[in-house]
Amino acid sequence: MNYWLMKSEPETFGIDALAARPRRTTHWDGVRNFQARNFMRDQMRIGDLAFFYHSNCEEPGIVGIVKVVKEGYPDDSAFDRKDKHYDAESDPNKPRWYMVDVQLQRKLKAPITLATLREHSNGALRGMLLLKRGNRLSITPVSAAHWRFILDLA
């Protein structure tokens, strides 16, 4: 059982949009970064939990918890010419991009802001990838210890 952190821009797809989906479930499509793809394709397992993180917004932070309900499979938005994330290099017979399905477990009563997380960047959350300078990776693994500590903050 692994833990993750998945970023999404609330203006594009926020936690309330996820909550409004049938079965509160969505395809995590549109990821166009090889490292993040590898996590989805090779490492994320059904039952894994992830923090849902709002990025590039007024108050960046963790806003909820989601569960992986379908393991890596081809991201078909890459095959759709009309899609924003279309990629001519991705061949349906040899897909370049993958996605997983996640289901909302719960929305936090109050977000755990990036500022709050940073307060612990030299303590309990030392080494957390999200807090590393310049980190832009949209999916990062979270250690069990970090996961528990953050849950206690919630």
Next chain:
DNA sequence: GCCAACGTTGGC
């Protein structure tokens, strides 16, 4: 294989 140019991310 190097590396400059470019596009994107994301905090502020």
Next chain:
DNA sequence: GCCAACGTTGGC
């Protein structure tokens, strides 16, 4: 809107 950091691309 700015800009630093980073991944990717492509010329050589």
